[in-house]
Amino acid sequence: MASKIPDSHNFDEQFLTCPVCMLHFRDPRVLPCLHTFCRECLQEWATKQQPLECPTCRTQVSLPDKGVDGLRTNFYVNNLLDFAAVKKGAGPGVACQVCEGKEEGARSWCVQCAVLLCESCTNTHRRFPAMKGHQIVTQENLEASEGVPGSFQRKAFCPKHEDQVLTFYCEPCQTLVCVACTVVNHSRGDKRNPVEIGSVAERKKRDLQKLLAKVEPREKDVRDTLNEVDRESSQLPTSADAAIEQATGYFDQLIALLQDRKKEVVQEIVSRRQEVGKCLETQKEAMEFELAGLTSASEFCKQALEHGSDVHVIEVEGQARQRVDELLTTPSDLRARPSQVVFSEGTAVAEFRDGVARAGRVQVRNTGKVDVFKCSVEVKPAVVDFSNVSLLRTIDEMGRLCAVAKDDVTATLTDPSGQAVPTQLQEKGRGLWEISYSPEVTGNHGLEVKVNGGSVAGSPFEVRVQSRDTPVLTIGREGSGEGELVCPADVAVDMDGNIAVVDNGNNRVQIFDAKTGQSLRSFPVDGESPWGIDLDSNGQFIVTFDNNLFSTGNQAIRVYSREGKLTKTLKPDCLWNPCGVAVLQDGRIVVTDYTQQCCFLLQPDGSLIRDIGKGQLQHPQFIAVDKSRDMLFVTDYLAHKVFVFDLEGKLKFSFGKLGQDEGQLYHPTGITVDPAGNIVVVNERDRRLQVFGPDGTYLRTVTTVKGRCPQRIALTPDNHIAVACYMGDCVELYRYK
Known part of the structure; x- marks a missing residue:
C-alpha cells in the first residue's frame, strides 16, 4: 500500500485495508518500495514468487535474511488501526476489556497495551511500575479529537529486553536500543555510540523534509502529466476518428482519380478503334479499285498473247503499255496502315505499387504543442573517428x-x-533525443536540426571536430583567481558529474563544470600540500596531504562536506607520506604511502585494518578500485608497473615494464577503471594514455597528453578522461570512446 499520509481530520477504510486480502491490516510490514501489506499476505505471496515482486508496483524486492519477519513494521498504520478501533468502541455502554464490565463502562485507552479501560482499571494500571510509561488517552480526548492525537502512538519495546522502551540509537550499528542494551551490548566505544533517539529523530526528520522537497516537485509534475495523459486519452478517439476520416477522404480521392483516368483511357480506345476502322475501310476501297484495274490489264494482255495475230499484237501493245504505266505509277501503299489499338502502361504496376505504399503517412503527434523556438540542442565536443x-x-x-x-x-x-555525414537519431526519454555521428575529418561542421519542419533556434549549430590528440576541453590556467590553477595534483568526479580538482599550489579544492569547464565553486583546505582526492558514498570529499619537507607533521586525511566544510580529520599513526586515495562503497579508505612503500586499508574512522604491498611496491602513486571485483590497482612510479591486489592484501597479478613502446610504462602515475573493467593508465614521462584489459593485456593508446607532468586521471559520465597536468596548471579532457 502506498505510504500516503491521510488527512489529519479524516482517514478512510482504504488506507487501513491490505490490497491483497482486502481486510484491515494484520501486523503490517513495509517493503523496500514503501508499500505496506499484511505479514501473512506477504509470506503467502513470497511462496508463489521467486524473486519476490511487490503486488502493487511490481518492483522486485530482496527480503532480509529473516524473510518477511525481517521487514519493518508500519507503526503508523498500527496506530491508525488502534485509533479506529477505539473510536468505534469508545461509545456509551462499552465494557472495560480488563475487568470485562464489572465496573463502570470504559473511559480510557492504553496505547501500549491496546485495551479499553474503565476508570478503576486505569488507576490500577498506572500504579504498576512496569506500566508507568504507558500512554493513557481519555474518552474525552478521543471524543474531542477529529483526527489522530499526536500522543496516540504505541511505544516501541526492545526485542531483547521486552520491558524496556527503545530510547537510544546506536549510529555505527544503525540500531535502536534500550537503556539495558547501552550497558550490555552497545556500550560507548570505538564501534558503538548510542545517543538519545530525540536528537537522531530530529535529524532524520530534517532528512525526510529534504527527501520530501526532492520528491514533491517530481510528484507534482507526474500528477500534472498524468492528468494531461488522461485528458489526451479522452481526446484520442476524436483525433483517431478525424485521422480515419482524413485517410478515407484522401484515398477516396485517389480512387476517384483512377476511376476518371480509367474512363478517359477506355473512351480513347473506343475513339481510336473507330478512326482505325474508317482508315482501313478507305484503304480497302482504294486497293479494290487498283486491283480491278490491274486485273483488267492482266486479262487484256493474256488474251492478246493467246488469241491475237501479229497485226493485232502490234496494234494493242502500245495501248496496253500506257495503261499498265498508269496503274504502276500511282500504286496504293500496301504496308502503312493502322491495324490495331493497343494499351501501354504509362507507369509500371510495380512502380505504382511503391508509390501507393508511400501514399499517406500515419504519425503520432503531441497534439502540435511542441514549440520549435523553445527546443534546444546541446553540442558536445567532437573528435574525429569517434x-x-x-x-x-x-x-x-x-x-x-x-x-x-x-x-x-x-x-x-x-x-x-x-559533404553530408551520416547521423543517427535515438530517443533517450520523453523529449530527450541523442544525435550521434562519426565525422571523418577535422574542422568546423554544421548541424542542422529541425522539428516539425521548423529549424531549432540557433540551427545550424557549429560542431568543432578535433583530432584525437587534441583535448576536447582544457580547464584552468596558471593563477590563483577563480577558475585558475597552480599544480593540480588529482581529479575526481562528484555525484553531480562535475570535476573536483586538488589545486595543490593554492591549497584548495575547486569544482568545475565538466561540460563547459566553468568554475562552479571552491573551498580552502586545512593544511599544506593537498595531494589526493576521492568521494565517499555520501558525496563527501576525502583529501590527503603529502608530508613533504615543507609540511612536516601534516600526514592527515581530511573529510569535507559537499559544501566544503571540514567534518573530521583523520591522523592514522601508520601514515608518513599519504598520496593517492580511494574510498570503498562501505566507507573504508585505501591510501598509498610512497615512503613506506605500501598501501594502507583503513576503517572510516582512520584506524588501521592492514597494510597492502609491503615488500612488493617501490614507489606507489595512485589507486583505482574495481568495486565489482574488490580489487585495487596501484601504479608504481619507480617499478614502471601496475600492481593488482585484492582487499585481503594478496597480490593477484602485475603488468608493465619500462619502455615507450605499446603496452610499456614509463613512470606511471594516474590510473582508473572503466565500467567494463578495462584499466586506463597515464605515464608521467612520455605522457601516453593507454588502455589495458582486465587482465593487464594492452588494448590501445588513447592519446598523448599535451599538458606537462600528467598525474591523476578520472573517467567522466559522458566518456571523457580528465587528466590533471601538474606542471601545465590545467586539467585536460580527452575523448575515451
Whole structure:
C-alpha cells in the first residue's frame, strides 16, 4: 500500500485495508518500495514468487535474511488501526476489556497495551511500575479529537529486553536500543555510540523534509502529466476518428482519380478503334479499285498473247503499255496502315505499387504543442573517428519536455566541404533525443536540426571536430583567481558529474563544470600540500596531504562536506607520506604511502585494518578500485608497473615494464577503471594514455597528453578522461570512446 499520509481530520477504510486480502491490516510490514501489506499476505505471496515482486508496483524486492519477519513494521498504520478501533468502541455502554464490565463502562485507552479501560482499571494500571510509561488517552480526548492525537502512538519495546522502551540509537550499528542494551551490548566505544533517539529523530526528520522537497516537485509534475495523459486519452478517439476520416477522404480521392483516368483511357480506345476502322475501310476501297484495274490489264494482255495475230499484237501493245504505266505509277501503299489499338502502361504496376505504399503517412503527434523556438540542442565536443553525440530537447509551449514522433525530427551534419555525414537519431526519454555521428575529418561542421519542419533556434549549430590528440576541453590556467590553477595534483568526479580538482599550489579544492569547464565553486583546505582526492558514498570529499619537507607533521586525511566544510580529520599513526586515495562503497579508505612503500586499508574512522604491498611496491602513486571485483590497482612510479591486489592484501597479478613502446610504462602515475573493467593508465614521462584489459593485456593508446607532468586521471559520465597536468596548471579532457 502506498505510504500516503491521510488527512489529519479524516482517514478512510482504504488506507487501513491490505490490497491483497482486502481486510484491515494484520501486523503490517513495509517493503523496500514503501508499500505496506499484511505479514501473512506477504509470506503467502513470497511462496508463489521467486524473486519476490511487490503486488502493487511490481518492483522486485530482496527480503532480509529473516524473510518477511525481517521487514519493518508500519507503526503508523498500527496506530491508525488502534485509533479506529477505539473510536468505534469508545461509545456509551462499552465494557472495560480488563475487568470485562464489572465496573463502570470504559473511559480510557492504553496505547501500549491496546485495551479499553474503565476508570478503576486505569488507576490500577498506572500504579504498576512496569506500566508507568504507558500512554493513557481519555474518552474525552478521543471524543474531542477529529483526527489522530499526536500522543496516540504505541511505544516501541526492545526485542531483547521486552520491558524496556527503545530510547537510544546506536549510529555505527544503525540500531535502536534500550537503556539495558547501552550497558550490555552497545556500550560507548570505538564501534558503538548510542545517543538519545530525540536528537537522531530530529535529524532524520530534517532528512525526510529534504527527501520530501526532492520528491514533491517530481510528484507534482507526474500528477500534472498524468492528468494531461488522461485528458489526451479522452481526446484520442476524436483525433483517431478525424485521422480515419482524413485517410478515407484522401484515398477516396485517389480512387476517384483512377476511376476518371480509367474512363478517359477506355473512351480513347473506343475513339481510336473507330478512326482505325474508317482508315482501313478507305484503304480497302482504294486497293479494290487498283486491283480491278490491274486485273483488267492482266486479262487484256493474256488474251492478246493467246488469241491475237501479229497485226493485232502490234496494234494493242502500245495501248496496253500506257495503261499498265498508269496503274504502276500511282500504286496504293500496301504496308502503312493502322491495324490495331493497343494499351501501354504509362507507369509500371510495380512502380505504382511503391508509390501507393508511400501514399499517406500515419504519425503520432503531441497534439502540435511542441514549440520549435523553445527546443534546444546541446553540442558536445567532437573528435574525429569517434562516435560523438549532441543532445536535442523538444520543449512544449509551457517550457516542458514533450514527446514528438521520430519522423518529425531531422538532423543533418555537413563537414567543412559540404559533404553530408551520416547521423543517427535515438530517443533517450520523453523529449530527450541523442544525435550521434562519426565525422571523418577535422574542422568546423554544421548541424542542422529541425522539428516539425521548423529549424531549432540557433540551427545550424557549429560542431568543432578535433583530432584525437587534441583535448576536447582544457580547464584552468596558471593563477590563483577563480577558475585558475597552480599544480593540480588529482581529479575526481562528484555525484553531480562535475570535476573536483586538488589545486595543490593554492591549497584548495575547486569544482568545475565538466561540460563547459566553468568554475562552479571552491573551498580552502586545512593544511599544506593537498595531494589526493576521492568521494565517499555520501558525496563527501576525502583529501590527503603529502608530508613533504615543507609540511612536516601534516600526514592527515581530511573529510569535507559537499559544501566544503571540514567534518573530521583523520591522523592514522601508520601514515608518513599519504598520496593517492580511494574510498570503498562501505566507507573504508585505501591510501598509498610512497615512503613506506605500501598501501594502507583503513576503517572510516582512520584506524588501521592492514597494510597492502609491503615488500612488493617501490614507489606507489595512485589507486583505482574495481568495486565489482574488490580489487585495487596501484601504479608504481619507480617499478614502471601496475600492481593488482585484492582487499585481503594478496597480490593477484602485475603488468608493465619500462619502455615507450605499446603496452610499456614509463613512470606511471594516474590510473582508473572503466565500467567494463578495462584499466586506463597515464605515464608521467612520455605522457601516453593507454588502455589495458582486465587482465593487464594492452588494448590501445588513447592519446598523448599535451599538458606537462600528467598525474591523476578520472573517467567522466559522458566518456571523457580528465587528466590533471601538474606542471601545465590545467586539467585536460580527452575523448575515451
